[in-house]
Amino acid sequence: MSGFSPFVYWAQNENKLFLKIDLKDVQQPLIDVDEKLISFDGLGRGALGTKEYSFKLNLFEGINSKEKNVKITDNCINITLNKTQPGWWPRLTSTPQKPIWLKIDFNKWQSEDDFLEEKVNNVTEDYPDVYKHLMKNELGYIKEDFKSVYMVFYNLAMLCAFLYALIILTMTMAKNGFEETSYTNVYPIVGHVLCIIHLFQALEIMHPIFGYVKGSPFMPFLQIVGRLFILFGNLEFEPRLQKMPATTWLFFAWIYSDLIRYVYYIFHISGSKNSIRRYVYPFAKWLRYTAWIILYPVGFLCESVIIFRNILYLHNEPRLYLRLPNVYNVTFDYLTFLRVYMLFIMFPGMYTLIKYMYKARTKNLGGSEPFDKLGFSKKKVE
Secondary structure (H helix, E strand, O other), X not given: OOOOOOOEEEEEOOOEEEEEEOOEEEEEEEEEXXXXXXXXXXXXXXOOEEEEEEEEEEEOOOEEEEEEEEEEOOOOEEEEEEEOOOOOOOOOEOOOOOOOOEEEOOOOEEOXXXXXXXXXXXXXXXXXXXXXXXXXXXXXXXXXXXXXXXXXXXXXXHHHXXXXXXXXXXXXXXXXXXXXXXXXXXXXXXXXXXXXXXXXXXXXXXXHHOOOOOOOOHHHHHHHHHHXXXXXXXXXXXXXXXXXXXXXXXXXXXXXXXXXXXXXXXXXXXOOOOHHHHHHHHHXXXXXOOOHHHHHXXXXXXXXXXXXXXXXHHHHOOOOEEOOOOOOOOOEEHHHHHHHHHHHHHHHHHHHHHHHHHHHHXXXXXXXXXXXXXXXXXXXXX
């Protein structure tokens, strides 16, 4: 047996072991499999060039030596082995000290019974606990991927932004004792802040597209674009709308809704097991899927009032229209657009969002017992 060892990458599921020997153009490999021992010897091109490579691995537990699947390609050798007893192994080798050439393949995680299909699952999504345990054994620490770090910082930044908006909104209203005259001062102070926040919030439309979060981009698109239309297509377009009480209460509904959402997201993404999360997360989860029952109808009602009032202003003082004939040979009337938007986009959009949140609430909170999906431990009452 030669003194050169190839890089070997391993993975597992509950019933199988998967080994990949990183050698190219292997000639006449000798692969011996015993109950707790795997040995390899062969000529191939590896990290040190074309040489005789070999290794021996004493396994953590037993495998079925009679059942093995070996697939030799031009780039590597794939080996599938069946465990004698189902279960997750904390490591591959019998001793904690593993060879330097033995690696865990974090990018590939075979979990299908038929290895020849080469269907690969993502260990970070399908087996998160096992993935973190193996990574800690491999690297000595848990390495967070860019997506997780980005999502934590993004949600934290948006939480701080909406918290700032809530503070200045509350201070503006409290300064005048929540009188009717205080509504006129809200938009100049808070409105432009919310415009900037919602422009950054448009990133949430891209998150599902790039795989940062699960789900479809349609729902964030429907909600965020609808808010941007209220801000830029109505409130910025018609200054008289900025002084309406409906605008202030709309801002309150938006801010409280998103504050609750981002607090829940931060606890959900963090996944820590500390006592704070244990007690706060269930309540944040319940609030996330319950507060919308009040906040969404309030927000929709205020948006409807704003658009309807804008329609009245445009009916009395027509603006932003294009009549024929013109050089472009097209016609446009913003008043007609608002009517069409309100009837065929806004109202169906309200129904779609409320239906979506109702299904999400049923999925996350529903069940045969109240709160049985919140994470509270059940206690039997005699």
